[in-house]
């Protein structure tokens with residue numbers, strides 16, 4: 229059997245060719261697109277490989293071009309002893325070809341850097357390939373977000389969803405409502421302090437992501453997950469609803485009971501709500517969402533809608549209809565968690581993000597189908613597969629276990645997007661997103677420890693051909709290909725035990 233080149237996510241086609249590898253040295257001339265050459269040099273520098281030199285106006289040994297042919301984000305890569313050529317359909321496709329080249333690079337026992345003779349033809353399965361970072365439960369500064377962007381872009385993700393507000397803190401400066409960050413950004417889970425992004429910080433993140441072909445999707449979670457608002461605008465927030473779940477969570481994890489207008493540093497969910505029948509609430513949302521939209525070049529604005537557990541179905545529907553109407557009025561496409569599918573007045577075309585299990589429970593599939601019935605599409609984030617904050621093994625020091633216990637790498641890999649929600653098939657799926665909630669996640673080392681290597685399984689679900697349609701789209705092949713990437717991940721600064729275990733989990 230021919231071993232496939234160790235590329236993750238699996239390309240549409242990748243074949244080893246007969247003949248010798250390309251030997252990379254400082255004598256190698258690079259030609260073509262300067263930003264693709266810069267992206268390649270970042271990889272070469274990080275792994276310690278020779279970075280070559282610019283070709284003098286002719287076609288070099290490594291030629292990186294955008295040729296306009298093929299599907300969006302697609303590329304073709306051909307390598308042999310004479311050189312390497314990558315042709316992208318567009319700049320993103322060329323960038324992804326460069327990422328593949330980085331994964332193909334090997335250092336032989338004789339110390340030489342080589343790229344094996346291969347032919348790769350590749351295009352993404354889904355247009356939306358996301359990672360989500362929760363900067364509300366614990367704040368993560370710009371440098372950490374940029375590091376996570378680099379890790380994700382190298383796996384061909386093109387969306388960074390930022391969960392910017394929650395019960396524990398408000399993380400984005402809103403010029404029209406300055407009290408949000410003045411009064412509600414100083415706390416986090418466990419009393420670890422807070423923080424927020426200034427408008428300039430946020431613009432930097434958006435620009436850094438764009439340079440790596442990633443779009444930022446900001447989330448302001450509504451109408452629940454809004455306790456932080458009660459610190460800044462107490463008149464807009466209901467009293468906390470102290471359910472059995474809230475009391476049980478306090479018993480197990482501590483953190484005390486939430487109190488109106490006081491910072492909340494526990495891990496309970498579902499107790500907070502904006503005042504849904506007050507018109508002032510919608511003036512507030514107009515202000516907040518307008519300011520967020522003005523920082524957002526991308527098409528999507530996420531307005532949450534999950535776990536409004538103390539809110540009546542009528543009030544929840546009313547709030548989500550109003551919130552999604554504001555978003556469409558701002559020229560953006562709303563995204564919500566799947567619960568909002570139950571709201572009859574949700575704006576047409578709203579994207580639904582499914583966060584139930586791989587086998588849906590409790591009518592979550594009905595709510596998800598409702599988005600399709602209203603002309604929207606679905607982003608799949610099955611929690612028992614690709615919630616990266618679940619523990620990878622029961623004894624892992626950080627992470628949670630509510631999504632059917634620990635999530636092994638094999639479980640993160642072994643699901644098929646088109647088979648999760650009945651009636652939501654290929655054409656109804658906008659994409660796949662791997663969220664990382666940060667109740668137990670304090671810094672980049674924690675992010676890496678939970679994300680790697682399972683983020684690679686999510687990348688394959690988002691990018692690669694569907695399961696069963698390609699001989700290497702299998703757990704056995706993925707395990708070997710992911711394990712081969714560990715040195716590259718280390719060169720990116722991923723130094724955790726999870727990365728070192730590679731594909732063995």
Ligand code: ACM
Nearest residue numbers: 534535565583611
């Ligand atoms: C969620 O995990 N509450 C979307």
